[in-house]
Amino acid sequence: MEKNKIIELKGVAKEYDGEIVLDSIDLDIYDKEFVTLLGPSGCGKTTTLRIIGGFVKPDSGELLFDGVSVIDVPPHKRPVNTVFQKYALFPHLNVYDNIAFGLRLKKMPEKEIYDKVEEMLAMVNLRGFEKRNVNLLSGGQQQRVAIARALINSPRVLLLDEPLGALDLKLRKDMQNELKNIQKKTGITFIYVTHDQEEALSMSDKVVVMANGAIQQIGTPTDIYNEPVNAFVADFIGESNILDGEMLRDFRVKFAGTEFDCLDKGFEPNEKVDVVIRPEDVDVVAPDKGMLCGVISSVTFKGVHYEIIVNIGGFKWMIQTTDYAAPNSKIGLYIEPDAIHIMKKSEFSDMFGDYSTYSEEMDHLSDLTEEEMEYLSELTEEEEESE
Amino acid sequence: MKKRSLLSQAAAAPHIVWSVLFIIAPLLFVAYYALTDADGNFTLSNFGSLFTAEYLEIFLRSACFAFLATVICLVIAYPVAYFISKTSPKTQKLLIVLVMLPQWMNFLIRTYSWMAILEDTGIINTVLGWVGLGPVHMINTAGAVILGMVYNFLPYMILPIYTSLSKLDPRFVEASADLGCNAFGTLLHVILPLSRSGIISGITMVFVPSISTFYISQKLGGGNFDLIGDTIERQFQSAYNYNLGAAISFVLMVLIIVSMTVMNRFGEEEGGVVA
Numbered sequence: 001m002e003k004n005k006i007i008e009l010k011g012v013a014k015e016y017d018g019e020i021v022l023d024s025i026d027l028d029i030y031d032k033e034f035v036t037l038l039g040p041s042g043c044g045k046t047t048t049l050r051i052i053g054g055f056v057k058p059d060s061g062e063l064l065f066d067g068v069s070v071i072d073v074p075p076h077k078r079p080v081n082t083v084f085q086k087y088a089l090f091p092h093l094n095v096y097d098n099i100a101f102g103l104r105l106k107k108m109p110e111k112e113i114y115d116k117v118e119e120m121l122a123m124v125n126l127r128g129f130e131k132r133n134v135n136l137l138s139g140g141q142q143q144r145v146a147i148a149r150a151l152i153n154s155p156r157v158l159l160l161d162e163p164l165g166a167l168d169l170k171l172r173k174d175m176q177n178e179l180k181n182i183q184k185k186t187g188i189t190f191i192y193v194t195h196d197q198e199e200a201l202s203m204s205d206k207v208v209v210m211a212n213g214a215i216q217q218i219g220t221p222t223d224i225y226n227e228p229v230n231a232f233v234a235d236f237i238g239e240s241n242i243l244d245g246e247m248l249r250d251f252r253v254k255f256a257g258t259e260f261d262c263l264d265k266g267f268e269p270n271e272k273v274d275v276v277i278r279p280e281d282v283d284v285v286a287p288d289k290g291m292l293c294g295v296i297s298s299v300t301f302k303g304v305h306y307e308i309i310v311n312i313g314g315f316k317w318m319i320q321t322t323d324y325a326a327p328n329s330k331i332g333l334y335i336e337p338d339a340i341h342i343m344k345k346s347e348f349s350d351m352f353g354d355y356s357t358y359s360e361e362m363d364h365l366s367d368l369t370e371e372e373m374e375y376l377s378e379l380t381e382e383e384e385e386s387e
Numbered sequence: 388m389k390k391r392s393l394l395s396q397a398a399a400a401p402h403i404v405w406s407v408l409f410i411i412a413p414l415l416f417v418a419y420y421a422l423t424d425a426d427g428n429f430t431l432s433n434f435g436s437l438f439t440a441e442y443l444e445i446f447l448r449s450a451c452f453a454f455l456a457t458v459i460c461l462v463i464a465y466p467v468a469y470f471i472s473k474t475s476p477k478t479q480k481l482l483i484v485l486v487m488l489p490q491w492m493n494f495l496i497r498t499y500s501w502m503a504i505l506e507d508t509g510i511i512n513t514v515l516g517w518v519g520l521g522p523v524h525m526i527n528t529a530g531a532v533i534l535g536m537v538y539n540f541l542p543y544m545i546l547p548i549y550t551s552l553s554k555l556d557p558r559f560v561e562a563s564a565d566l567g568c569n570a571f572g573t574l575l576h577v578i579l580p581l582s583r584s585g586i587i588s589g590i591t592m593v594f595v596p597s598i599s600t601f602y603i604s605q606k607l608g609g610g611n612f613d614l615i616g617d618t619i620e621r622q623f624q625s626a627y628n629y630n631l632g633a634a635i636s637f638v639l640m641v642l643i644i645v646s647m648t649v650m651n652r653f654g655e656e657e658g659g660v661v662a
Contacts, residue, residue: 084558
């Protein structure tokens with residue numbers, strides 16, 4: 001099926017007070033796609049959304065809808081609608097009037113408006129809430145009204161700016177499913193902004209990972225997770241051990257003082273690279289059977305698995321395993337070739353991936369008394385000597 | 388409910404004393420004078436004597452002038468307040484000081500200044516004379532009196548409207564534009580309803596002093612347009628008829644309470660529908 005490009009951003013850049021918020025980004029969005037802009041706060045994802053919505057004018061670059069430039073088209077004439085962060089429901093209007101707002105502006109007959117509002121209310125499970133004051137609704141209900149208010153205008157594209165940010169975890173999960181269903185049912189293109197990687201992975205057809213005002217990677221959730229292009233993406237999406245490595249030749253890499261087989265090729269001989277190993281892809285084995293050996297510095301029970309921090313030659317790895325292993329015991333690690341992912345060095349190299357400053361461990365340390373700390377440091381010194 | 392502690396009662400005492408001394412006692416005095424004659428005997432004749440064409444005209448004129456002044460203030464103040472709220476925070480502070488600046492001068496001096504401006508040989512007519520127009524007779528007209536009210540009370544309309552507009556979340560304006568509303572529609576359907584509380588307090592703060600004002604009409608109306616405030620002043624200052632003065636004050640008070648109640652009822656009404 002040939003998909004139509006509905007929105008194109010070409011070299012879009014934006015500065016605020018000399019600070020670069022968007023650094024010339026290019027992005028194509030296709031019809032009926034669920035696209036997520038994912039990144040930490042300040043990465044430019046919301047600015048990108050606001051540029052598409054027409055609330056921010058880029059300093060340079062081109063924005064095309066169906067191949068036609070809309071840079072100079074004001075927001076009220078663009079075929080998009082927005083679900084705002086914290087919803088921005090009109091406090092002086094009730095639920096019905098909020099949802100009917102867009103259609104009344106189109107001078108649609110009241111009878112038709114009534115039918116469409118009822119249809120929308122049914123879709124977001126808010127039948128019977130017509131006369132309610134929007135200020136007295138719960139967060140989840142306000143969220144639904146905001147979605148109905150935007151969708152009733154049958155936009156080509158729906159923009160969602162961290163729409164689930166204000167909801168609690170349980171409600172978030174429900175709303176994620178609901179949003180995905182609404183998107184499938186209506187066939188409207190969704191552009192969704194979030195900093196929650198799990199949300200992005202579970203809902204999207206396409207994820208756009210952003211950092212420092214630039215797009216780092218565009219791909220399906222599985223691509224992004226399995227084949228991150230740099231240390232930033234690897235670290236931001238899920239947990240990763242990122243090690244300095246050297247690509248000896250095709251299919252052969254050296255890191256942590258050991259050589260491994262891998263599935264990657266196409267690097268210069270002996271090129272310095274970043275090696276990503278996901279915590280769940282490592283097998284824990286007996287010390288003598290491991291390709292790498294280390295001492296466990298902490299174990300945390302996470303429900304489905306244990307999270308183990310292992311010290312291997314000073315680098316702390318995170319391993320997720322269902323088998324318990326005691327702290328301070330020695331274990332071996334076995335790493336399959338397909339568990340190793342090689343990335344080119346980037347501006348983000350050496351910034352992420354070591355769990356030596358891992359927060360839970362730090363919390364744990366700060367609870368200790370001075371005596372215990374002394375004992376602990378002696379213990380680690382002994383460990384290092386024994387290696 | 389728990390009995391309040393001795394301390395909190397003690398803390399409230401100054402306020403209660405203040406209220407009794409300066410609010411309740413004067414009101415009782417007004418009521419006393421309004422309901423007695425010169426010898427201190429109970430009578431309703433003070434109120435009876437107000438039902439004459441002369442007084443009714445004064446009441447009616449005062450209400451009309453105050454209404455017109457309020458409407459004109461609103462029409463001028465809203466765009467001004469809107470403009471101020473759209474400027475940078477630094478400029479906003481400066482502009483608000485400028486709005487308040489005339490209030491730092493004495494009320495009498497401000498009103499005298501307008502006499503000098505509006506007189507037949509005043510500043511405006513002198514300038515008009517230079518360019519061969521006029522003179523235009525402005526002083527001692529109803530327009531001059533209303534102008535005086537608008538000038539003196541305009542800041543009290545601008546400030547509350549500015550406050551409500553500056554607190555208005557810009558996302559509501561964006562949401563309106565997003566849903567297909569142009570700038571004028573957004574003003575009508577979103578900004579105006581959401582600044583209603585500011586409009587209502589502005590109307591209150593202009594209408595009440597306007598309907599009870601004195602002196603403006605004497606100086607700018609040349610005594611041709613007696614208002615309630617002037618009439619009350621005359622009873623106390625020159626006619627020495629405290630009883631009639633008190634009765635007029637009483638009626639004025641009722642008039643204000645009634646109009647404020649209507650205003651507040653209007654304010655509480657659930658926000659309407661998009662037309």
